[in-house]
Amino acid sequence: MELRPWRRLTRRQQVTAVVLVAIAAGALAAPQVYAQANGPDETVAVIEVSGAIDSNTAQEFEDQLREARHNESVGAVVLDVNSPGGQPASSERMYMAVERTSAAMPVIAAVDQMGASGGYYAMLPADEIYVTPSSTVGSVGVMGPAPTPTGPSESTTAPDKGTSHPDDTRADTELIKETFVESVFEQRGDDLELTREEVSHARIYFGTEAVDNGIADEIGTVDDAIHDVATDAEMGSYDVVTHRSEAGVRMPIGFDTAGDEHETVVVGERSDKALNPHQPQLVTPEMWHNAVDDTDFDGSATHPQETAVETGGETE
Amino acid sequence: MSGRATTLIAAFVAVFVLTVGVVSLGTLALEEGTPEQPTVETDHFQPENALPDETADGGEISMDSAEPANDVVIHTGTGMGGGQPLSIATDDGDRELSTGSVGGPERGVGPLATTLVSNGHGVEFYADEFEDGPLQQTLADADAFVTTAPEQLSSAERDQIDEFIDAGGRVVIAADPGSSEGVMQLGSSTGMYTEAGYLYNLAENDNNYLSLYAEPAGDSPLTTGVDEVVLRSAAAVGTAQGTTTMKTSADTRLSTTREADSYAVGAHHGDLAVIGDSSFLTPENAYRADNNVLIGNVAEFLVTGEETGEIGPDDPVETDLGAQPPGEEPIGTEPIDEPSPTP
16 A cells, blocks of 8 residues: 555654654553552452341351452451341351451451440451440350250151250350350450450450450551551552441341240341341340340341441442 | 465464464463462361260169158249249240140159159149148148249248258258248258359350359268269358258359359258259259269158158147247147157
């Protein structure tokens, strides 16, 4: 092909045209280059743990932490915790997800009002636990039905179908308690000033007490946690991405009423998230009694909308 | 094919291969890939480390002595005042009884009652005076009295039990934690009482902080052959004149003071024995550790010893004041026979 028009241009005009094209190409490429050179390298993911812990909470939480580990831009995680606990298996699932994540990157948990029982269990493997002076943490114990002998019923095919011998009820509850206490010492044994027996008393500690006895590490909020976890991860500059808990917002808890064993009252939107008062639970006594005794319980004491910490980061 | 065409094809192939190679290598170098899965420490979740220890169950409840037939009154209360938590429940969810019946408070002393009956002794249950008439009448022909609900005894009933003890009747008080007034009044003549509050042990227990291990504390007929018993909830027992029969381990704590100590949970003096728990008598607990031996000993204690003098409520005649503890008001009973040793 012969570039006749181009040859008709003077050499000066040809240079000018090339310069113009170069400017246009540069203008297009410049933002990308600038972003590559000057943008934050990494992200601090703030993940909320809010309300009663059940399988939906744990599933959402484990997904978010997995995503954080698989996303190369995420270099550190802050757990924004406000939970009175919930189901043991779900708390254990969250515990393992936190431990897996803290093996890959720095993780700091910051407690708003409460990180107790299953809520405390879930955040145990974090590198640090931050509290405010009046946050409540601890409650390393189990609440469940008292062991009670049951009578014969032809409605089931076996005595342990639906009921259990009091010895088994005690052993089951003890198993959950024992693994909880062991997990506390596995994760915080070097920090704790308390004996195993003292931890087993299942007391709820205020933040200041908790920092003193090693149940928590420092007085601080989510902002402190973001700054410190970014420093731990040696981030020069960083973005903050906050994942709000969808499960906690609905706060549905269903319980059988004390007076009518056949009527299940479900408060909230999804009945499939009901906690079972016939099974041991990792919850605070207040939550247990509210749930079992007060059928009007609406979870307001731990409603995430009222207690969530605004971190100021970008919300996803 | 001309040399020029060959050169062009060779050039094309070479450039094509070079381009694909460079781009592929570049892609591989930039590939993030699936991150390595960090491991989680789960040793403390493994069965060998996590499963709670099992306390041995089993054995038999036996009575060795060949005592003649004794009549034992067992007071269980009405089951309304607490302390009788182990009757069969029906409110356990969707499961309903389709056969049998709901267990009353008597169920909680079943193993002791059946042991007495199977060894030829008589058993009479006493709930309260409204259901079973005056206690004094029930005790009139009895040789021994057991209560698992001393807090439900009225003041008059306690007085009648005092009379019964004074007349040579054997009495066992199995007092769960809670109101200690009943034990205090019944045991005051021998300085026996139970403390307010309950005992617990978080260091070593039978799968619940309230389930304590207790061991014999010296020679007592109540603990013969016992190495260790399990009490599901115990009150601390004190005694001024009597003998401590059972104690907990030293890391047991009293709920009111939280002080760790080895607490007495059983004591006896003469014909009166106090045990700070009634749960060991229940069917579910009767064979835990050496509870079966303890129950056999309790049964033995109730039927062993001197025959009681009869006390009658209806026709009070002259009272043998000499049989009363000094300073007490005379009580309306029949004259108390001289105790005769049992064969």
